[in-house]
Amino acid sequence: MAAKPRVWVSRPTFDSEVARLEPHFEVHAEPEETKFTSAELAAKLAGCDAAIVGLKERVGAAEVAGAKRLRIVANLAVGYDNLDLAALTAAGIAASNTADVLNESVADYAWALLLGAARRMGAAERWLRAGQWHATEFKGWLGTDVRGRTLGVLGMGRIGQAIARRAQGFGMPVLYHNRSRLPEAVERACRARYVDKPALLRESDCLVLVLPLTPETHHAIGAAELAQMKPTAVLVNVARGGIVDDAALAAALREGRLAAAGLDVFEGEPRVHPDLLALDNVLLSPHIASATTDTRRAMTAVAVDNVLAFFGHGPHAGHPPNLLNPEALALARAPLPAHPKLT
Ligand code: GLV
Numbered sequence: 001m002a003a004k005p006r007v008w009v010s011r012p013t014f015d016s017e018v019a020r021l022e023p024h025f026e027v028h029a030e031p032e033e034t035k036f037t038s039a040e041l042a043a044k045l046a047g048c049d050a051a052i053v054g055l056k057e058r059v060g061a062a063e064v065a066g067a068k069r070l071r072i073v074a075n076l077a078v079g080y081d082n083l084d085l086a087a088l089t090a091a092g093i094a095a096s097n098t099a100d101v102l103n104e105s106v107a108d109y110a111w112a113l114l115l116g117a118a119r120r121m122g123a124a125e126r127w128l129r130a131g132q133w134h135a136t137e138f139k140g141w142l143g144t145d146v147r148g149r150t151l152g153v154l155g156m157g158r159i160g161q162a163i164a165r166r167a168q169g170f171g172m173p174v175l176y177h178n179r180s181r182l183p184e185a186v187e188r189a190c191r192a193r194y195v196d197k198p199a200l201l202r203e204s205d206c207l208v209l210v211l212p213l214t215p216e217t218h219h220a221i222g223a224a225e226l227a228q229m230k231p232t233a234v235l236v237n238v239a240r241g242g243i244v245d246d247a248a249l250a251a252a253l254r255e256g257r258l259a260a261a262g263l264d265v266f267e268g269e270p271r272v273h274p275d276l277l278a279l280d281n282v283l284l285s286p287h288i289a290s291a292t293t294d295t296r297r298a299m300t301a302v303a304v305d306n307v308l309a310f311f312g313h314g315p316h317a318g319h320p321p322n323l324l325n326p327e328a329l330a331l332a333r334a335p336l337p338a339h340p341k342l343t
Contacts, residue, residue, distance in 0.1 A: 005048075007051065014301075036057060042067070119144075204229070204233060205234070243265075262283040306323070
């Protein structure tokens with residue numbers, strides 16, 4: 001009997017989902033979170049036919065050079081700036097993401113950060129925990145109301161739209177900017193009005209960033225953009241570190257040129273810019289916007305479904321539903337050489 005193809009899962013996920021691979025694959029799942037070097041990653045990928053990886057695995061030409069059997073890399077994230085798609089495609093390796101299943105959880109979290117930053121929840125909690133609540137000042141801990149103010153969304157994909165829809169509950173008009181304007185019906189459903197980027201920066205009281213990190217969006221919010229924003233504005237980033245120039249943001253927050261920020265992502269994370277750590281008007285979290293049990297389970301299920309589908313199993317057999325580089329499929333379908341026995 002032919003040996004089963006091997007799949008490597010780079011981090012602990014949800015066992016019941018990973019178990020769905022077992023009838024068809026020899027599954028190697030990492031038992032603990034590990035930060036692999038490029039060489040370690042290359043060695044892991046070298047022996048497998050499929051890989052399910054997380055954002056901290058950066059997979060490019062060097063990592064797949066020796067991965068002659070590898071046919072699909074399923075990313076456990078919607079964003080895929082950790083994958084060099086051109087290099088994977090050139091190597092005939094398919095790639096998939098976990099689009100859609102996390103939209104609502106990330107949208108909820110963007111609102112949590114927005115409200116938390118506007119109402120100074122992080123700093124207030126630190127103050128309470130430090131035992132400083134001896135007397136409450138009537139004018140202590142004054143924050144900013146968001147209701148009725150203008151919400152801006154930069155990057156109006158499905159997560160941006162889910163954030164915009166929630167604005168109705170807060171009576172907030174919504175402006176958005178996006179690479180391309182949305183169809184009118186979608187704008188209506190989100191009650192959102194398209195504006196150019198300078199108008200978005202100028203008019204937003206609360207600005208949420210939900211755009212992918214690409215060479216074009218790197219530092220989309222830098223010193224020049226921050227200078228166009230209202231000094232009373234609140235900025236939220238649930239997209240990717242690197243979209244905001246964190247040093248410029250820290251300077252704006254410190255100097256009162258921006259009221260507050262809520263950040264789930266950072267340039268060079270898990271490192272956080274020390275100037276941000278020193279500020280009280282920024283609410284920080286460790287890249288957890290999609291981290292609910294249901295959503296992280298669903299993300300695992302999607303990655304598993306894509307691997308199964310690629311190898312001809314499950315309801316999407318032959319058509320991985322979240323393929324990022326369909327052009328790789330023709331190459332990737334070439335017959336595989338016999339699987340060597342594990343030594
Ligand atoms: C998380 O940041 C993701 O892209 O899913």
